[in-house]
Amino acid sequence: MNELPGDLLYTNDHEWLRREGDGSVTVGITEHAAAALGDLVYVELPEVGQDVETGGEMAVVESVKAASDVYAPIAGSIAAVNDDLADEPEKINADPYGDGWIVRMTLSDGLDESELMTPDAYQQMLDELDD
Numbered sequence: 001m002n003e004l005p006g007d008l009l010y011t012n013d014h015e016w017l018r019r020e021g022d023g024s025v026t027v028g029i030t031e032h033a034a035a036a037l038g039d040l041v042y043v044e045l046p047e048v049g050q051d052v053e054t055g056g057e058m059a060v061v062e063s064v065k066a067a068s069d070v071y072a073p074i075a076g077s078i079a080a081v082n083d084d085l086a087d088e089p090e091k092i093n094a095d096p097y098g099d100g101w102i103v104r105m106t107l108s109d110g111l112d113e114s115e116l117m118t119p120d121a122y123q124q125m126l127d128e129l130d131d
Helices: 031-037 119-130
Strands: 015-019 025-029 040-044 057-063 067-071 076-081 103-107
Antiparallel strands (some): 025 103, 057 067, 076 103
16 A cells, blocks of 8 residues: 555545645545545546535445445535546546545535544554454
């Protein structure tokens, strides 16, 4: 497994969040989640402008193995979606923390980091899963 990017926050559901300079948050799934799903063949993206609640269904990623929901790690509004994933869902497998981002969100209430994990805490969770 590659090293986790240090500028991200992580969830128990294997999503990552990156704070952007404009106050928005970019969200994707982790390399661990992408590897567990296998080769992605389809991504169902939300509509721009759609409001999502923390823990609510936000997108669906489908692989040759299974379909899996992507949950909103924060409450907010979908500001942008990665339209490239419609034709190239495999970008999530190839570059989950870069070109494989899924959505950019505008926060409803600011970012509550108490429910999120640092890279070290997420790595510890992964290590415990492997035990």
